[in-house]
Amino acid sequence: MTVAAIPQAGERAEFRTCTATGLKVDLAAERLIIANAVAAVVFLLIGGIAALLISLTRWQVIHLLPADWFYRLLTAHGFDMLVAWIVFFEVAGLYFGGAIMLNARLVQPKLAWLAYILMIVGAVMVNGIVLAGKADVMFTAYVPLKAHPLFYVGVILFAVGALLALGIFFATVIVAKVEGRYEGSLPLVVYGLVTAAIIATYTLLSGALAFVPALFWSMDLIEYYNPAFFRNLFWSFGHPAQQINLAAMVAIWYGLAAITVGAVPINEKLSRLAFILYILFINLGSAHHLLVDPGPSFAWKVTNTSYAMYLAVLGSMIHAFSIPAAVEVALRRRGHTRGLFEWLRKAPWKEPGFAALVVSMFVFGWIGGVTGVTIGTEQINMLAHNTLRIPGHFHATVVGGTTLAFMGFTYYVIPLIFRRELKFKTWATWQPYIYGLGMALVAVGFVAAGIQGVSRRHWDITFAQAPFQTPVPGTVSLAMAVFGIGALIAIVGGIMYLVIVLASVFTGAKIEPRQATLMIDPPPAMGYLSDKEEHNRKLQPHGTWVIVIIFLMFFAAYYLSNWWLLGRLWIVR
Amino acid sequence: MIAPPRIWWKPLGLYERRWLLIAFVWSIFLTAMMPLWFFLGRQNVPATTYRVEPADFQQRVMAFTEQYQVDTLNGIPVVEPPPGSDVYLLARQWQWYPVLKLKKGETYRLHISSVDVLHGFSIQPLNMNFMVVPGYDYVLTLTPTTSGEYAVVCNEFCGIGHHVMISKILVTE
Ligand code: HEM
Ligand SMILES: [Cu+2]
Ligand SMILES: [Cu+2]
Numbered sequence: 001m002t003v004a005a006i007p008q009a010g011e012r013a014e015f016r017t018c019t020a021t022g023l024k025v026d027l028a029a030e031r032l033i034i035a036n037a038v039a040a041v042v043f044l045l046i047g048g049i050a051a052l053l054i055s056l057t058r059w060q061v062i063h064l065l066p067a068d069w070f071y072r073l074l075t076a077h078g079f080d081m082l083v084a085w086i087v088f089f090e091v092a093g094l095y096f097g098g099a100i101m102l103n104a105r106l107v108q109p110k111l112a113w114l115a116y117i118l119m120i121v122g123a124v125m126v127n128g129i130v131l132a133g134k135a136d137v138m139f140t141a142y143v144p145l146k147a148h149p150l151f152y153v154g155v156i157l158f159a160v161g162a163l164l165a166l167g168i169f170f171a172t173v174i175v176a177k178v179e180g181r182y183e184g185s186l187p188l189v190v191y192g193l194v195t196a197a198i199i200a201t202y203t204l205l206s207g208a209l210a211f212v213p214a215l216f217w218s219m220d221l222i223e224y225y226n227p228a229f230f231r232n233l234f235w236s237f238g239h240p241a242q243q244i245n246l247a248a249m250v251a252i253w254y255g256l257a258a259i260t261v262g263a264v265p266i267n268e269k270l271s272r273l274a275f276i277l278y279i280l281f282i283n284l285g286s287a288h289h290l291l292v293d294p295g296p297s298f299a300w301k302v303t304n305t306s307y308a309m310y311l312a313v314l315g316s317m318i319h320a321f322s323i324p325a326a327v328e329v330a331l332r333r334r335g336h337t338r339g340l341f342e343w344l345r346k347a348p349w350k351e352p353g354f355a356a357l358v359v360s361m362f363v364f365g366w367i368g369g370v371t372g373v374t375i376g377t378e379q380i381n382m383l384a385h386n387t388l389r390i391p392g393h394f395h396a397t398v399v400g401g402t403t404l405a406f407m408g409f410t411y412y413v414i415p416l417i418f419r420r421e422l423k424f425k426t427w428a429t430w431q432p433y434i435y436g437l438g439m440a441l442v443a444v445g446f447v448a449a450g451i452q453g454v455s456r457r458h459w460d461i462t463f464a465q466a467p468f469q470t471p472v473p474g475t476v477s478l479a480m481a482v483f484g485i486g487a488l489i490a491i492v493g494g495i496m497y498l499v500i501v502l503a504s505v506f507t508g509a510k511i512e513p514r515q516a517t518l519m520i521d522p523p524p525a526m527g528y529l530s531d532k533e534e535h536n537r538k539l540q541p542h543g544t545w546v547i548v549i550i551f552l553m554f555f556a557a558y559y560l561s562n563w564w565l566l567g568r569l570w571i572v573r
Numbered sequence: 574m575i576a577p578p579r580i581w582w583k584p585l586g587l588y589e590r591r592w593l594l595i596a597f598v599w600s601i602f603l604t605a606m607m608p609l610w611f612f613l614g615r616q617n618v619p620a621t622t623y624r625v626e627p628a629d630f631q632q633r634v635m636a637f638t639e640q641y642q643v644d645t646l647n648g649i650p651v652v653e654p655p656p657g658s659d660v661y662l663l664a665r666q667w668q669w670y671p672v673l674k675l676k677k678g679e680t681y682r683l684h685i686s687s688v689d690v691l692h693g694f695s696i697q698p699l700n701m702n703f704m705v706v707p708g709y710d711y712v713l714t715l716t717p718t719t720s721g722e723y724a725v726v727c728n729e730f731c732g733i734g735h736h737v738m739i740s741k742i743l744v745t746e
Contacts, residue, residue, distance in 0.1 A: 142690070227706050227707060267585055270589055290704075294710070302604075302607045310601075321589070373603065379611075379618060382703070458728070463736065463739050465737050541588055545588050567614070569616045572618075572619060
């Protein structure tokens, strides 16, 4: 290990050189990455315990928790998973992309620690007040359901901390350029992270705009807070926040494809265009949550829900082609050129990062993407709003997709950043498949129940204590059983992940890694395609083409069948 | 992971061009479906909304109930308004008020609003869902096309009694 001290503009950054990749690693950045990643995993653990308990309650056969604890833990689950786990991990990812991948130093590590402390204090505050039973309002906290003021304070502190971290990331990328730490354009992975950070900035500002008045209102300093207005502001934060996850996840997909098969984007222009489409259009998505609200007009709803003609969806469809195509071309370049799918058969299925990449892309795109575009259609939303179809959709996107991609990425961060030998490597190979299978079943079970009208956030679908009861059809019980079994499988996958990570971080042997891959030999370093390669018929993504066409047919079938379902409803205008 | 070559804005490959085109056409189709359905379809999201003071709305519901009550069901009035009329449904923690009796094939202007927090108006097992927001009178111009007994459940979390908030819509031939 070499440690070089480079004084810069009055700051002293200390670097080591990574033995596997040759990158220079700023030690201050490294410590911050470790701290943020550990916090992320701890909140995943807490959110996971809540997930187990609420799943066993929603699965009516078991119906474990009493009502108040179900709603309480559902609130905690939403916050700890969607906010704490994801954002802590993203901050770690931003420091990694901004400093380490660019060979640069992290500017202002002290401020970065301040950001970290704000986020920790905020998240702990929210958890404390929720578990104390003073904020049974769900993480969405729709006004006029009132929580204890500390709940809003916690959320605001967390958001301020995250904003600070974003500022540090932008400064780091700019300083890296000024100091000439890297040559040419930003690598695509960092470019994706910059996209995520830009979206995050305006998202968090909307969040502050929603929550600061809510805080005053909860302290009785303002008397009335318009609930419709709060919903709009909340979702201007809540929905684009999902696109941060999307952009970060796509960046990680490119990263995993590069590490595990040596993939290079086959067309940078297209991939970058797709990210630009995200920045431009994805902030309109708050409308997805307001489609059946009183107030907005048809024109407003349609323009917003479709991201101005589905141009952000177009961005995702570009990635859905580009990434598998990059993987295919990389494998074809290594000689697996026979037929349409030899490359798939010869792919490194044993490598955890590759498994995570493929499963994450599949669950995200085929389940999450297709269901999302469908329920986000203005009229079809009448069939789906607040039913279990909604959690079904986002457990495929942010859980089966984003979370799984982050999990896969962690297995590489541990040796490279924590410099610990990864323990239980065969578990790491299996984990993405198990977790992905579980989540796919959760999502499918939820969607199937939701199509039959089962509500989300509901403690008792039999209405046993209510003045009227409704029979629960056998098909609903079946859908809920699929979900319940899937939840248990996913929990097993989640536990495997936590055991691997915690065991490696705390008891793994200290190492200087020699290579980035875990189970296979590292793929040969391959540069961008030469002109000759680009025109070689054997190196074209023929297999991916077939896959995306089948995908589109599946998409169309699901989408159109929902219009058919809609046509059977009562007439309404 | 690696920095791209200096010149990376190269022309697209054949498959890429084709996919971009298909994806673009698909996006246009997805967009076009909504206005098409708006003009041709029979199920569209209502947009008629009025601001209303919760207390005023409650009064209207009470007057409406008194005028057209025909029965009670588990202690809640059952109301049969004439076809074509304005019908009121109140959401409050944790009850829908009153129970509605409608005629198949007739059109009603159904006003929904809340006097406290958000609620979700969900007709089951038909599965039609709308938000109920205090301060807003949301008008659904609704024509039941099937008869029978339907449940109205609340599907927006509205506090600890959320899961007991259920009522009925009875549709007669
Ligand atoms: C083993 C993994 C998981 C299981 C079994 C699970 C299960 C559940 C269940 C049963 C619900 C309640 C659905 C309802 O009644 O409406 C729920 C809600 C939710 N989950 Fe998960 N979940 C898991 C992981 C995650 C992860 C990793 C995330 C985020 C990254 C996440 C985000 C959410 C959110 C945002 C909600 C909605 C909360 C709300 O309605 O306020 N879940 N989950
Ligand atoms: Cu309610
Ligand atoms: Cu409710």
